[in-house]
Amino acid sequence: MSGMNFELTEDQQLIRKSVAELSARFDDHYWMEKDQAHEFPTEFYEAIAAGGWLGMTIPEEYGGHGLGITEATILAEEVARSGGGMNAASSIHMSIFGMQPVVVFGSDEMKAETLPRIANGDLHVCFGVTEPGAGLDTSRITTFAKRSGNDSTGDYIVNGRKVWISKALESEKILLLTRTTPRDEAAKPTDGLTLFLTDIDRDHVDIRPIKKMGRNAVSSNEVFIDDLRIPAAHRIGEEGKGFSYILHGLNPERMLIAAEALGIGRVALDRAVKYANDRVVFDRPIGMNQGIQFPLADSLARLDAAELILRKATWLYDNGKSCGREANMAKYLCADAGFDAADRALQTHGGMGYSEEYNISRFFRESRLMKIAPVSQEMILNFLGANVLGLPKSY
Numbered sequence: 001m002s003g004m005n006f007e008l009t010e011d012q013q014l015i016r017k018s019v020a021e022l023s024a025r026f027d028d029h030y031w032m033e034k035d036q037a038h039e040f041p042t043e044f045y046e047a048i049a050a051g052g053w054l055g056m057t058i059p060e061e062y063g064g065h066g067l068g069i070t071e072a073t074i075l076a077e078e079v080a081r082s083g084g085g086m087n088a089a090s091s092i093h094m095s096i097f098g099m100q101p102v103v104v105f106g107s108d109e110m111k112a113e114t115l116p117r118i119a120n121g122d123l124h125v126c127f128g129v130t131e132p133g134a135g136l137d138t139s140r141i142t143t144f145a146k147r148s149g150n151d152s153t154g155d156y157i158v159n160g161r162k163v164w165i166s167k168a169l170e171s172e173k174i175l176l177l178t179r180t181t182p183r184d185e186a187a188k189p190t191d192g193l194t195l196f197l198t199d200i201d202r203d204h205v206d207i208r209p210i211k212k213m214g215r216n217a218v219s220s221n222e223v224f225i226d227d228l229r230i231p232a233a234h235r236i237g238e239e240g241k242g243f244s245y246i247l248h249g250l251n252p253e254r255m256l257i258a259a260e261a262l263g264i265g266r267v268a269l270d271r272a273v274k275y276a277n278d279r280v281v282f283d284r285p286i287g288m289n290q291g292i293q294f295p296l297a298d299s300l301a302r303l304d305a306a307e308l309i310l311r312k313a314t315w316l317y318d319n320g321k322s323c324g325r326e327a328n329m330a331k332y333l334c335a336d337a338g339f340d341a342a343d344r345a346l347q348t349h350g351g352m353g354y355s356e357e358y359n360i361s362r363f364f365r366e367s368r369l370m371k372i373a374p375v376s377q378e379m380i381l382n383f384l385g386a387n388v389l390g391l392p393k394s395y
């Protein structure tokens with residue numbers, strides 16, 4: 001009988017093993033130093049690029065391997081699980097699947113110019129959606145792209161402000177969501193948004209890093225855009241349809257984030273088990289106490305269950321089937337299970353969990369992020385409540 005199969009293919013197992021081996025070259029010390037120095041992990045990024053992994057999902061004709069989201073999530077999980085956590089994952093996140101709007105809707109020239117450079121690691125790109133005045137309600141963004149002339153081929157002049165843009169400081173280009181029709185003049189609130197892939201011209205773009213709680217090796221930034229000229233050729237697809245292009249990439253992004261959360265949870269749990277076996281208090285390893293053992297066993301069960309829904313989601317996506325329900329559940333469950341594992345690992349380490357010397361506090365901070373960004377747990381429940389259960393829409 002065929003149909004149900006929980007095993008990864010030989011190629012997928014090889015990807016897991018190879019990425020784990022490569023990532024193991026960068027130890028806790030490396031990640032702690034990069035995090036504390038707020039320094040981009042260039043050596044790690046270059047090693048991943050040299051291994052050919054950045055182009056994993058980019059079509060072969062543009063220098064990639066044309067693999068699916070299943071393989072991409074295996075890579076993301078292993079990179080995070082190595083102890084690199086979100087610093088490692090975020091340094092390559094945009095390259096692994098973030099260029100999907102360009103792959104699907106970009107012009108041939110745009111693809112030829114950018115995708116091979118993404119695949120070989122030469123081109124860093126960031127994603128500019130979030131704005132201070134809009135929050136999760138993307139239809140409320142106000143960064144505006146106005147035609148400079150009267151005809152439809154002219155350049156756009158863009159003004160506005162973005163917030164939380166990861167890696168903007170290190171990037172040459174930005175995938176930028178703008179308005180081209182004011183919200184109150186559009187047929188639907190999500191109409192009239194336009195997506196560009198354009199150069200970050202520092203004469204017209206001011207970038208200011210935000211001080212934050214963790215994942216400090218990859219910057220998060222306020223981006224101030226002042227009369228930035230964008231050629232029409234830098235527009236992705238049609239004017240006014242940018243929101244639908246972004247929606248197209250949302251499910252794979254949720255899966256990638258889920259895998260990263262899972263990876264942090266797994267490394268935190270591994271460390272907790274080791275410490276619980278090694279640390280002796282009251283003449284016995286602390287792991288002998290059920291107060292320590294049960295939460296860790298519970299985390300194992302939750303991580304494994306969350307991984308199953310993630311595997312289902314990636315399988316559905318790669319087989320061209322609808323996967324909104326599973327992709328959202330995977331993000332929700334992996335983020336929760338990952339954070340709980342990190343929290344329990346911290347508790348297991350006692351005072352040493354709170355110190356900076358062990359890496360547990362770093363995992364704790366990074367796993368907490370996964371419950372907020374790129375989409376909050378509440379918005380996932382909103383989606384499931386309204387779109388899957390058929391309850392009244394609340395947002």
Ligand SMILES: Cc1cc2nc3c(=O)[nH]c(=O)nc-3n(C[C@H](O)[C@H](O)[C@H](O)COP(=O)(O)OP(=O)(O)OC[C@H]3O[C@@H](n4cnc5c(N)ncnc54)[C@H](O)[C@@H]3O)c2cc1C
Nearest residue numbers: 127128129130135136164165166220373374375376378395
């Ligand atoms: C480290 C980091 C990196 C990031 N990187 C990027 C990036 O590269 N590019 C980018 O564009 N953005 C990025 N973001 C932004 C991120 O996507 C947003 O922070 C996230 O989408 C939440 O939006 P917000 O912060 O504006 O929260 P808000 O929209 O202000 O929401 C605040 C809280 O209210 C809740 N809430 C709001 N409305 C409802 C509702 N109707 N029902 C229930 N709860 C609700 C939310 O769930 C949330 O908990 C990043 C954020 C962080 C912290």
